[in-house]
Amino acid sequence: SLREWQRVSLLLAGTATAGYKQWLPNTNFENAANWEEGRVPCASDAIHFEQDKVLSVFVKSHHAVKDMYLPLNGEFILASGAGFAAFDGSWDPGCDSGSAARFRDTEGLSWFNPALWQPLQQDGRLFAVDEERVPCRYDDVIFEPETSFRVNVDSSRGMIHLRSISLMGQTFTSTATLAPYLQGPSAPLQFHGNSTFQVTGAACPDKSGCVCGNAQDGHRICAGRQCPEPACPSPLRPLGHCCGVCGAMVCLEFTPDFDLQQYRDRLIQTFLNLPQYAGVHMAISKVHKAQSFLGVALRSSSPVIQIVLIDGRSGSETGPAAGQLATDILGDIAQHGNA
DSSP, rough: EEEOOOOOOOBBOOOOSOOOEEEOOOOTTOOGGGBBBSOOTTSEEEEEEETSOOOOOOOOSSSSSSEEESSSSEEEEEEETTTEEEOOSSTTOOSSSSOEEEOOOOOOOOOOOOEEEEEEOTTTBBBOOOHHHHOTTTTTTOTTTTTTOEEOOOOOOSSESSEEEEETEEEEEEEEHHHHHHSSSSSSHHHEEEEEEOOOOOSSSSSHHHHHHHHGGGGHHHHTOOOOOOOSSSSSSSOOOSOOOOOOOEEEEEEETTTHHHHHHIIIIIISSSSTTTTTTEEEEEEEEEEETEEEEHHHHEEEEEEEESSSOEEEEEEEEHHHHHHHHHHHHHHHTOO
């Protein structure tokens, strides 16, 4: 059951249960975005990999090469039939006269950058606050097969907790089975930083949901983030989110028999499916509610269910639909909260 916690913010101004999150960037040779020139090198190009940059590069096909300067520490992972051969000087269709082709620096790609992760199998009406866009402790992480990558895993915790992780087509569901991979030659080229992985294979054990667990790295998640100017005069700042939003936020206390998945489904079926809320998006998850001590914002050990509602309208039209939905949710709790 649920009841309103303290007050509800109705300023007109994804979830932490297990999910699949896929890493988006790759360091594949054939990915044009990896080259400063915005194209895959031609046979007559001089290919440059910076000598002091560590790299893992997946190669899907066969390439003729005139000159190639390699890094001091790196690897090429060759798909079946892939490789390099000396360019014989013959005409190469679509290839201009030889120039330099430089591979981009990938050292700055951070595990805790929300923009570099893609949730899979998520309802389009749901979104996640920024801390939960990065893999949470009970999430399944996927690095797409037949891709290479380089990820900075610096963390305030020194340990990144996951349910499972898929690397190079292999899925690991325990720290013990992952250990041989991390001790192999590729892992130091793919992951760098002060953290390692703890993989449990376990789902969230609490039907009321589990806190994501990324709060300690919130400063990394929000680092360098350019927040858009809110259209409303008093934007809300949800817990775990980097930017202010225009809409509504509801925080709810719950009893031990509360089921987060069932309640999320209820909100979708009862409210988000209504025509008047077609443009409203919702984030709902368990978080540690905010409190302050001597003017410093802290998070308490008491969890609450945070519901964030925003709508797709722009300018002065942003917010009313989300505000009305929050009012309807409170009315539903008043009438059916014990259910």
